[in-house]
Amino acid sequence: MATSFSATLPLHGSQENRLLLPPIRLAPPPSSFLGSTRSLTIPSSRRLYHAHAARRSPVVGVQEVVKEKKVTNSLVLCILITKEEGLVLYEDMILGRSFEDMCAQMYYRGKMFGFVHLYNGQEAVSTGFIKLLTQSDSVVSTYRDHVHALSKGVSARAVMSELFGKVTGCCRGQGGSMHMFSKEHNMLGGFAFIGEGIPVATGAAFTSKYKREVLKQDCEDVTVAFFGDGTCNNGQFYECLNMAALYKLPIIFVVENNLWAIGMSHLRSTSDPEIWKKGPAFGMPGVHVDGMDVLKVREVAKEAVTRARRGEGPTLVECETYRFRGHSLADPDELRDAAEKAKYAARDPITALKKYLVENKLANEGELKTIEKKIDELVEEAVEFADASPQPGRSQLLENVFADPKGFGIGPDGRYRCEDPKFTEGTAQV
Amino acid sequence: MWGILGRRAVDGGFSASSLRRMRSGLVSARSYAAGSKEMTVRDALNSAIDEEMSADPKVFVMGEEVGQYQGAYKISKGLLEKYGPERVYDTPITEAGFTGIGVGAAYAGLKPVVEFMTFNFSMQAIDHIINSAAKSNYMSAGQINVPIVFRGPNGAAAGVGAQHSQCYAAWYASVPGLKVLAPYSAEDARGLLKAAIRDPDPVVFLENELLYGESFPISEEALDSSFCLPIGKAKIEREGKDVTITTFSKMVGFALKAAEKLAEEGISAEVINLRSIRPLDRATINASVRKTSRLVTVEEGFPQHGVCAEICASVVEESFSYLDAPVERIAGADVPMPYAANLERLALPQVEDIVRAAKRACFRSK
Numbered sequence: 001m002a003t004s005f006s007a008t009l010p011l012h013g014s015q016e017n018r019l020l021l022p023p024i025r026l027a028p029p030p031s032s033f034l035g036s037t038r039s040l041t042i043p044s045s046r047r048l049y050h051a052h053a054a055r056r057s058p059v060v061g062v063q064e065v066v067k068e069k070k071v072t073n074s075l076v077l078c079i080l081i082t083k084e085e086g087l088v089l090y091e092d093m094i095l096g097r098s099f100e101d102m103c104a105q106m107y108y109r110g111k112m113f114g115f116v117h118l119y120n121g122q123e124a125v126s127t128g129f130i131k132l133l134t135q136s137d138s139v140v141s142t143y144r145d146h147v148h149a150l151s152k153g154v155s156a157r158a159v160m161s162e163l164f165g166k167v168t169g170c171c172r173g174q175g176g177s178m179h180m181f182s183k184e185h186n187m188l189g190g191f192a193f194i195g196e197g198i199p200v201a202t203g204a205a206f207t208s209k210y211k212r213e214v215l216k217q218d219c220e221d222v223t224v225a226f227f228g229d230g231t232c233n234n235g236q237f238y239e240c241l242n243m244a245a246l247y248k249l250p251i252i253f254v255v256e257n258n259l260w261a262i263g264m265s266h267l268r269s270t271s272d273p274e275i276w277k278k279g280p281a282f283g284m285p286g287v288h289v290d291g292m293d294v295l296k297v298r299e300v301a302k303e304a305v306t307r308a309r310r311g312e313g314p315t316l317v318e319c320e321t322y323r324f325r326g327h328s329l330a331d332p333d334e335l336r337d338a339a340e341k342a343k344y345a346a347r348d349p350i351t352a353l354k355k356y357l358v359e360n361k362l363a364n365e366g367e368l369k370t371i372e373k374k375i376d377e378l379v380e381e382a383v384e385f386a387d388a389s390p391q392p393g394r395s396q397l398l399e400n401v402f403a404d405p406k407g408f409g410i411g412p413d414g415r416y417r418c419e420d421p422k423f424t425e426g427t428a429q430v
Numbered sequence: 431m432w433g434i435l436g437r438r439a440v441d442g443g444f445s446a447s448s449l450r451r452m453r454s455g456l457v458s459a460r461s462y463a464a465g466s467k468e469m470t471v472r473d474a475l476n477s478a479i480d481e482e483m484s485a486d487p488k489v490f491v492m493g494e495e496v497g498q499y500q501g502a503y504k505i506s507k508g509l510l511e512k513y514g515p516e517r518v519y520d521t522p523i524t525e526a527g528f529t530g531i532g533v534g535a536a537y538a539g540l541k542p543v544v545e546f547m548t549f550n551f552s553m554q555a556i557d558h559i560i561n562s563a564a565k566s567n568y569m570s571a572g573q574i575n576v577p578i579v580f581r582g583p584n585g586a587a588a589g590v591g592a593q594h595s596q597c598y599a600a601w602y603a604s605v606p607g608l609k610v611l612a613p614y615s616a617e618d619a620r621g622l623l624k625a626a627i628r629d630p631d632p633v634v635f636l637e638n639e640l641l642y643g644e645s646f647p648i649s650e651e652a653l654d655s656s657f658c659l660p661i662g663k664a665k666i667e668r669e670g671k672d673v674t675i676t677t678f679s680k681m682v683g684f685a686l687k688a689a690e691k692l693a694e695e696g697i698s699a700e701v702i703n704l705r706s707i708r709p710l711d712r713a714t715i716n717a718s719v720r721k722t723s724r725l726v727t728v729e730e731g732f733p734q735h736g737v738c739a740e741i742c743a744s745v746v747e748e749s750f751s752y753l754d755a756p757v758e759r760i761a762g763a764d765v766p767m768p769y770a771a772n773l774e775r776l777a778l779p780q781v782e783d784i785v786r787a788a789k790r791a792c793f794r795s796k
Contacts (some may be wrong), residue, residue, distance in 0.1 A: 138538065172571035181570030188537050188574070189566075193557055199527050200562055203534020210540060214516045215487055239527025246522070400568050401606050403575035403630035 028426055080295050083362045091371050092131055093123040093350050096147035098372075098379045099156060100325075103146065103163060106383065107329045112163050115179045115192075119147040120326035121292075124349035125256050126151045128297025129224050133306050138186040138223040140201035143178035144256075144323075145190045148226060153185040156382040166389035173392045173398070186221075194227065194261075196235035198253070199226030201409065202240045205251035205314075222250040222308040230261030232275045241282040243293065250308035252301070253279075255318045256291065262327040263335045280315030291319030292347040295356065322347075438691040466649050472642040474616035475505045475581075479543060479624040481655045483513055486541065489627060492519040492532055493545030493582075502547045503583060503642055529555035529580070533562045536578040536632075543627060546582035549598045549636065563632040564607035579626045581635035584612070585679060585730045586778055588640065592766035597731030599678070602634045603708040603740075609661055612636045616646040618705055621659030623778040629661060636707075638680045664711035666718070670700035673788045674718040677705040677728040677739055681779060685728055688784035697792050707737055715741060716749045723754040724791040728779055733761035758787040 081089070100118040107116050119126065122144075130139060130151035141148040149159055154170050162169025163177055170182050179190040188204055191197040204223040211219040231237055232255060244251050255275050259266045267273050279286025285307075291302045297319060304315040322344035326333030357363040465575045469477075474579040483489045490513075495502045497510040497520040510518045525546065532542035546552045552559060563576045585597040603610045609631055613619040619637070626633040651657055667682060668689050675685045689699040700718050704711065719725050725745050727738035738759040745757055763777040 066466045140534075171569060171573070174571045175569040179569045181566070181573055183573040184571070188534070189562075189570070191560060191562065196530070196557060196562055199530020199558065200534035200537060202527070203531040203536070204538040205534075206531055207538035207540050210490070210516070210535070214490075236526045236530065239524035240530070241520070242522060243524065243527055305439065400572040402570070403567050403577075403607070 042057070044236075045162070049314040079360055079362070080249040080299065081362070086353070086357050086362045087367070087371065089127050089131060089298070090353055090363075091375065092127040092151055093294065093353065094372055095150055095377045095378070096123040096126060097350060098375050099146060099150060099159070099382075101326075101384050102160075102379050102383060103392065104110075104325070104329060106163070111387070112177070112380060113165075114176060115328055115330070117144040117328045118325045119323070121344065121348070122256055122258060122321045123147060124294035124297050124353075125226070125254065125291045125319045125321055128291075128294045129226075129252070129254060129301045129305075132298065132301050133222070133224065135184075136186060136219065136221050137356045138188050138201070138204045139225065139226070140188045140197040140224045141180075141190060141191070142194060142197055142228065142231070144228075145180045145187075148336065149180040149182065149185075149187050152182070152187045153314065154180065154182045154187055154209065156378055157385045160379075160382040161386040161389050164386040164389070165391065166386055167392040167396070168385070172396065174319050174396070193402075195236040198225050198231070198236055198240045200229060202244050202249060202251055205249040205308075206247065208250050209247065209311075220250075220309045222252065222256055222305055224252045224305075226254050226256055228261060229255060229257040229259060229266040229275065230264065230269070231255075232278070233270055238278075238282075241278065241284065241314075244314040245283040248311065248313040250311065251314045252304045252308060253314060253316045253318070256321055257318055258321050258323045260323070260336060262331065265335075274318075276316060276318040284316055286316045286318070288318045288320065291321030292344065292349050292352065294349050294353050324348075330333065435708060447470055463482070466647045467653070468645040469616040469620075469648040469653075470643055470645050470683075471613070471616050471619045471637070472503070472505060474619040474646075475637065475642075476507055476509075476624055476646070478620045478675045479506065479627070480509065480512070482543075482627040483509065483517065484699040485655070487517075488539065489541045489543060489664075490517040490519065490526055490535075491543045491545065492521055494523060494547050496520060496545050499543075499712075503639060505637075505642070506545065525551050525554035526558065530562065530705055532578055533558050533566075533632075535578060536576040537566070537574050541577045541579075541627060543579045543581060546580065548594055548639070549582050549584040550594050550596055552580065552582070552598065557633070559602070559608070559634065560605050566607075567631065572773045575630050576632045578622075578632045579629075579633045579635055580681050580711050581623070581637060583639035583642070584636035584754075585638055586762070586767055586774070588642075589769060589771060589774060590767075595767035597636075597729070597762070598634075599636055599707050599729070600731055600736045600740075602636075603710070603737060607632065609633045610636065611661065611705065612638075612678040612707055613705065614641070614667075614679055614703050616648050617652040618659065618665075618703070620652055621657055622661070622705060625661050626656045628658065633661075636679065641683075643678055653701055659705070662706045662709040662711060663704045664705055664714040666700060666714070667703045668699070668701040670698035670722065671723040672698045672722055673726060673791050674700045674702060674715070674722045675728060675784065675788065676702040676704060676715055676718075678707060678737070679730065681728045684779065684781050685784055687781045688788065691781065691785050692788055695789075697788060698775055699788055704737075704740075710737075710740065710744070712744045712748065716745060719745050719749045720752045723752055724758075724788075725753070726758040726760065726784065726791055728760045728784055730762050730778060733759065733764050736761050755791045758791050760787050762785060 077330045097118060100120050103116055103118060126147045139148055139152050146159055150156060158170040162171055162175060165173040167173055170180060175181060175190060178192045180187060181189050188200060201223045208219050209222040211217045257275060274287040276286035287300055290296050300317055303319055307315055354368055491506055491509060496506040497518045498509040517675045529544055532544040533768045535542050559580055563578055566795055567575045584594040599612060602608055611622045611626060611633060623635060626635050667686060677685045689701050692699045700722055702718055727741045729737050738761055742757040743761055760779045760783055765777060767777055
């Protein structure tokens with residue numbers, strides 16, 4: 001089935017891909033973002049938005065920046081992260097990977113059931129974005145949400161218990177693999193329908209803006225919406241790009257383009273496979289970045305988050321990434337070419353970061369091994385905790401259908417809310 | 431006993447004189463409060479939203495044409511001028527998108543009032559109403575509640591054709607996690623909408639386009655800005671002892687007219703205005719059926735799997751030994767709504783249909 005759109009053709013980073021592009025000149029979006037390489041001191045002769053130009057990522061790789069800096073300014077070696085940051089990133093990615101591997105083991109042992117979608121290979125995207133957020137920023141994800149929840153701060157114990165369906169899970173066993181919610185960490189789900197999380201994320205961003213402008217509160221919270229390449233053909237995606245740009249909402253749309261929607265190749269299902277181009281069509285910057293390199297993702301994320309906090313509006317970031325496992329644990333994963341898998345396996349984000357840290361003398365092998373061991377123990381402990389936790393009690397079946405403890409508009413004191421003078425008083429002036 | 435308690439709770443919003451008149455039993459629909467003002471349902475809804483927006487800055491309105499156009503049916507008239515474009519949003523024609531945005535805003539703590547131009551358009555957004563709004567409190571084990579109201583006209587209007595005339599009460603009322611309300615009079619509209627906006631759960635508020643312009647008397651209590659009606663309580667619009675007629679929304683008016691016609695023939699009909707489709711007030715319905723022993727349920731929507739089917743099942747389950755006649759179910763015709771005026775009349779329940787059914791229920795035991 002080799003055609004010019006075969007999946008092994010790399011989408012990005014190659015000059016030959018001009019064949020896939022229509023010869024249209026894109027006008028650069030009004031903001032100076034993402035061209036704004038001033039922080040990376042790239043020569044300005046590079047055209048970043050014109051489609052017929054070389055299709056390189058507007059954000060240049062770490063190695064290249066380092067090399068350029070060495071050439072232009074031999075006095076200062078520009079490293080993109082400090083040692084502490086590097087170790088935090090490394091630990092987060094190792095946690096994501098170990099956790100997902102453990103999920104696979106537990107699934108095959110029958111401890112986990114239903115639909116389980118693993119995130120192996122895409123850790124750079126989650127870590128790159130979420131580690132820049134504060135606790136009050138929101139993250140909205142899809143069914144592939146374990147690692148987003150972990151990066152956002154939900155404990156491994158809580159996520160593992162939730163997957164086992166135990167009462168100590170983050171949703172008391174009522175949500176499951178695809179519905180990780182945490183109010184404390186502002187992880188707003190976990191949605192099974194693709195595209196469903198995008199409007200919800202847009203609404204959370206809307207709330208930030210509303211709090212600032214109407215309620216006059218100090219609110220700089222941003223929302224990051226994660227979704228895949230298949231979602232980018234869904235109507236809700238475009239509806240939200242439009243409204244986010246229209247209302248200038250503090251949201252970042254992150255496309256985790258892993259080229260496959262179960263067995264449907266992105267190139268087979270999309271008329272124009274370059275998703276980042278859809279941003280400028282709606283009046284927001286569209287960025288493409290190598291999603292297998294956590295430092296590149298982090299640089300792009302920094303600019304996008306700063307833009308959103310400053311009130312300049314949304315950004316669409318397309319991360320080219322890959323999932324090392326099938327769509328879910330029930331997917332035999334027969335349609336993907338072995339060569340493609342091998343190519344991306346060679347670009348494993350964890351190995352790449354490890355190499356960077358060691359080569360730039362930010363950490364030595366020993367420190368990294370300690371982190372790996374610590375995470376292994378953490379994940380093991382999470383499994384033990386989940387195993388030992390009880391299943392939900394029978395009475396939990398009927399709980400939490402409504403926020404109203406008994407429905408019927410009956411308040412916690414057992415009386416009708418409408419008869420309680422406190423409920424009905426207000427400062428209504430008509 | 432529960433029925434009487436229920437009635438008292440319901441009548442809590444009425445003046446003492448009207449209470450006495452209710453107890454005497456034979457009250458026509460429009461004279462329950464002496465010397466009262468009249469208010470259209472449109473004004474009632476408008477004043478309810480206005481007062482709730484004024485009381486709580488987290489409440490905002492979102493929908494197509496709600497701002498500059500003053501509302502497709504003028505329900506949100508004047509709100510844009512009063513509260514500004516930051517609280518009254520004219521959205522693009524993107525039901526799925528803006529409904530989802532409303533749900534997301536509710537997740538994050540605001541209280542949106544999302545208007546659908548008609549509930550037929552809500553089908554484009556139904557994924558968000560059901561999957562992200564109704565189920566969220568359960569899926570997150572109580573962490574994330576969704577204090578959102580979805581409102582708009584529901585059911586048949588006049589000559590608007592098949593795609594604009596469907597009644598969605600049965601669809602939404604079958605979903606756990608949603609509250610579904612259907613007001614009839616101006617007082618219902620005010621009280622239930624205020625309760626819905628204050629409620630911490632997602633509420634589907636089914637209005638009726640043909641009722642918007644109708645005027646109803648309204649009591650002083652109902653005009654007060656803290657007036658609220660309980661969710662999940664039906665109202666006995668007219669007391670009777672021979673047959674129970676349960677219905678909601680526009681059909682309440684038809685049922686009341688039918689009750690007057692039946693009264694001329696010596697049949698005393700009790701008319702129950704359901705007000706709340708989910709949670710359904712089974713207690714009031716069953717108490718009434720135990721009193722009268724006969725049931726006629728009326729609704730405008732499609733017959734199969736409708737609200738009437740649920741009420742019949744509930745009565746058969748709980749009050750079977752009290753029934754003297756088979757339960758009667760009157761619903762719209764089992765066809766998409768035709769356009770021609772005479773066919774449309776045939777496709778919807780009319781007063782004569784209700785009268786005929788009630789007579790059937792009453793004479794069968796003889």
